[in-house]
Amino acid sequence: MLSNVPGMPRSARAPITGPAAATVFTTVLTEGPVSRVDVARRTGLSSAAVTKAARPFIEAGYLEELASGGRTAPGAGRPANPLAIRPDREYFVGVKITGDDLIGVVTDLRADVRASARHALTGHDVGHVVRALADLAGELLSDPGVRDRAFCVGVAVSGDVDRVSGVVRYSPFLGWRDVPLAELLQDATGLTTTLENDVKALAVAEKWFGEGVGASTFALVTVGAGIGSALVVDGRVLRGAYGVAGEIGHVPVAEGPACSCGGQGCVEAIASGEAILTRARQVTGEPALSMADAVTRARGGDEPLREVFAAAGHAIGLGLAALVNLFGPERVVVSGEGVATYDLFEEQIRRTFEVHAFGSAARCRLAVRPLPFEEWARGAAAVAIQGLFAADRG
CATH class of the missing domain: 3.30.420.40 (ATPase, nucleotide binding domain)
Structure with missing residues (x-):
């Protein structure tokens, strides 16, 4: 277990408390830097709603206001300071499980890969895979500056995956049925774990940061x-x-x-x-x-x-x-x-x-679009980033 990964009070994490907050944060994440006026125009939210939603993110260090250079928003009397993501505010582990290997990455908030590693799988026994993944996470988080700001891991696996319950219902390549993998990994790593089908995880990354x-x-x-x-x-x-x-x-x-x-x-x-x-x-x-x-x-x-x-x-x-x-x-x-x-x-x-x-x-x-397995692991990290928007996020 990554016993040196500290917990963090909910108040210190991303303060996403509703649909408007999620919409504002996603817009800045995928389209920023962008002014509040442009966020309002693109999302249909009022300027007041955008400002209200953005404020807690700025206070928690997830967003920052960039210098406007003296520009003003159309019809406004003050500079339109663009909102931008602070990518190093939090780091995320992403792991792709194949039949032969675990491929892992650490990304920032923009899903830019900061480190990567591979561990061979010598078997498909659930306990073996969990231990190997915990070891891989420990290697990826060896840098204290990264480890102290990493709280979540996303795991991508082929087959029928229930993301809500964190259960691998069926994975033909691993020979698994009804494996509560998210719970097992969370116990082994100390990291909040989000489990997703590997192709859906890759689609999240492509939607936010790629062809989509x-x-x-x-x-x-x-x-x-x-x-x-x-x-x-x-x-x-x-x-x-x-x-x-x-x-x-x-x-x-x-x-x-x-x-x-x-x-x-x-x-x-x-x-x-x-x-x-x-x-x-x-x-x-x-x-x-x-x-x-x-x-x-x-x-x-x-x-x-x-x-x-x-x-x-x-x-x-x-x-x-x-x-x-x-x-x-x-x-x-x-x-x-x-x-x-x-x-x-x-x-x-x-x-x-x-x-x-x-x-x-x-x-x-x-x-x-040819993609190496590291991109699939990046997709798993993107799913962990997406966990910022979950209402029940720990």
Whole structure:
């Protein structure tokens, strides 16, 4: 346990007490420096409401007023001092759990990474993972200047995650069911722990600090060990009644192989890294074929292997078209470790998407954004930052 991480009274933490405070703080965080007048214009709040909401943040050191340079707000008789985030007021730990590693970062309030580290996982036993994550957090917080201002950790894990209860309901890659991970980690680290599905966590970071900035609606789709997706509607990650809204990886698109979810012919069963490699070994008759060799040979013109990647691209294109037809986002961000081989199925993805996207939905922009796992950990930290807005924040 990080026994040297001190607690801090609620009065010394970010004083977010209601929707107006959250709106003002988020606006300055993602769009600042910005004047009170501009915050009011962008949010629809009155100038008085903005001033009232901002004052406690300034007093607690989360916001600061910058010199105006003598500018005045339109129609106002005094300088319009822009509000800005003080990024080093608080630090946040973010951890991405994979089947093989823990990838951790420390970020400031703007989710800029200040430190990063990796620890190998030698097993998936819950106790082992909790101990390894506590050790990783201790390493990341070795600097006393950072440790004394770090109170929260965000953890991103694949699968069905209940953020409210902090329970991993099902993670196929870890073999977990109904694991109260947030509680276990909070006991082990002494840090307030927020648990989130890894793709949703990445979507939070993209919404605030990446490709989603300025878009009221967008979707994030990840291609790799699985096919993940997250939807952002009116600036909020859409969870649905059961927390799994937008899971196109488990949309059946063909009469195909069995999926880890129990279904058949799902996008993930055809287009995940494991599914592609399994099919590549079948068509070549080489049970020891590696993904690296399959990629190299496909790029070299091996037609049967190229068809395997094209089939994966077709399945992804069908999933994207279904997502866009139902949801209508302004843009779709395609990311994940599988994007490194995007050249092998990009053409098929786009062709299938254009054929099956309904009407003007085909104009939705597909943006490819390769991201290392450190960015996923940054997404977990962004979820911890988002915890500043929780009404029951400790």
